[in-house]
Amino acid sequence: MSFERKKILVLGAGYAGLQMVSNLQKKLSFQDADITLINKNEYHYESTWLHETAAGTMEWQDGVYPINKVIDAQKVVFVPAEVTAINKDEQTVETTHGNFDYDILVVALGFESETFGIDGMADHAHSIVNPQTAVKAYREIEENIANYKRSNDQKDLSILVGGAGFTGIEYLGELVESVPELCEKYGVDYNKVNITCVEAAPKMLPMFPENLVQYAMKFLEDRGVKFMVNTPIVAANEDGFIVEVNDEKQQLEANSVIWTAGVRGSKLMDETFEGVKRGRLVVEPDLTAKGYDNIYVIGDVAAVMNGEGENARPYPTTAQIAMQLGEHTAKNIELTLKGDKKEPFVFSDKGTVCSLGSNDGIGLVLGREIKGKKAAFMKRVVDTRAVFKIGGPLLAYSKGKMF
Numbered sequence: 001m002s003f004e005r006k007k008i009l010v011l012g013a014g015y016a017g018l019q020m021v022s023n024l025q026k027k028l029s030f031q032d033a034d035i036t037l038i039n040k041n042e043y044h045y046e047s048t049w050l051h052e053t054a055a056g057t058m059e060w061q062d063g064v065y066p067i068n069k070v071i072d073a074q075k076v077v078f079v080p081a082e083v084t085a086i087n088k089d090e091q092t093v094e095t096t097h098g099n100f101d102y103d104i105l106v107v108a109l110g111f112e113s114e115t116f117g118i119d120g121m122a123d124h125a126h127s128i129v130n131p132q133t134a135v136k137a138y139r140e141i142e143e144n145i146a147n148y149k150r151s152n153d154q155k156d157l158s159i160l161v162g163g164a165g166f167t168g169i170e171y172l173g174e175l176v177e178s179v180p181e182l183c184e185k186y187g188v189d190y191n192k193v194n195i196t197c198v199e200a201a202p203k204m205l206p207m208f209p210e211n212l213v214q215y216a217m218k219f220l221e222d223r224g225v226k227f228m229v230n231t232p233i234v235a236a237n238e239d240g241f242i243v244e245v246n247d248e249k250q251q252l253e254a255n256s257v258i259w260t261a262g263v264r265g266s267k268l269m270d271e272t273f274e275g276v277k278r279g280r281l282v283v284e285p286d287l288t289a290k291g292y293d294n295i296y297v298i299g300d301v302a303a304v305m306n307g308e309g310e311n312a313r314p315y316p317t318t319a320q321i322a323m324q325l326g327e328h329t330a331k332n333i334e335l336t337l338k339g340d341k342k343e344p345f346v347f348s349d350k351g352t353v354c355s356l357g358s359n360d361g362i363g364l365v366l367g368r369e370i371k372g373k374k375a376a377f378m379k380r381v382v383d384t385r386a387v388f389k390i391g392g393p394l395l396a397y398s399k400g401k402m403f
Contacts, residue, residue, distance in 0.1 A: 009102035013039035016299030017108030019326030053134035055174030060131040111300040114262035125259040158254035163261025164204035173356035176223035265301035285344035298325040
């Protein structure tokens with residue numbers, strides 16, 4: 001089998017990009033292609049674990065691993081750099097470490113925080129988008145609880161969480177484990193702590209049936225969380241959130257303010273492609289950009305459509321779909337190099353599990369509802385499997401949650 005040697009450039013080492021490279025390096029020999037992976041950090045972080053770091057139930061180092069542990073240095077060149085521009089017609093990419101040309105480009109640039117234009121949110125709330133922001137969020141909570149003994153200010157014991165989506169609920173599940181421990185450490189009565197979650201939508205966790213949503217809600221409420229659903233946040237300021245209740249504005253006060261409600265694809269997408277919405281580009285069935293059959297767009301910067309025509313909706317951006325996109329792109333690149341026709345992507349939904357701390361949760365797995373300890377166990381399986389699929393058994397043993 002003879003391949004035409006190509007330059008393959010991969011931008012981003014999140015779930016999609018790293019899974020793609022991990023798969024592609026197994027399919028090709030070092031003589032078949034020049035593969036270059038560019039990523040801002042020298043490590044990959046498990047973005048689906050960031051809420052644990054932000055709540056203090058996981059050290060940030062435990063949720064990351066060096067990219068060099070995954071790639072085969074004989075087949076892949078790793079360049080730690082930030083991508084600054086993509087010139088799709090010239091087939092070049094500009095970075096903080098020089099410029100690169102390519103024959104095949106894989107854009108997997110990941111996500112950024114999205115505030116939906118809410119005034120003051122970017123300045124007055126912590127987001128949870130990388131290990132650094134997660135650590136900052138936790139440190140603020142700990143500092144405020146520690147400070148309460150001196151300040152006697154209720155705001156130091158008040159935590160506002162914006163958003164009751166997947167990340168928000170998993171984050172709250174970790175908080176109700178870690179905050180009581182912080183209170184014990186600093187001699188504070190946990191009953192004085194106010195944890196309030198504000199959600200604009202009429203329902204939280206829309207991907208789950210109502211009985212599982214109620215289970216999660218009761219679990220958190222029993223541990224002191226207050227929910228304000230159907231309550232839009234209209235602004236954030238130095239005192240907390242300004243929300244709208246019955247057409248009237250109301251100030252919610254807290255010294256710990258965390259925003260979990262929005263992410264968007266990389267802003268570089270808006271600068272590079274036409275028709276991008278919130279950093280996501282609608283891709284062709286084979287995962288390429290329209291008009292550019294040598295550019296694949298995967299992960300959080302891709303809008304992969306479910307269905308056709310007016311009823312088509314993009315799949316939610318999850319680690320599960322990102323990894324499948326990475327696998328499929330590796331397969332299509334191999335087919336292209338062999339001179340064969342690329343195949344359309346088909347998403348295989350294995351289910352979703354939402355953790356509620358370390359020992360509880362809810363889930364829909366292969367059409368079956370699960371909750372409690374069974375869901376918590378399944379979450380650990382899912383998290384460990386993700387590490388295994390990218391890095392193999394040794395990495396799964398050292399970084400997974402089953403051992």
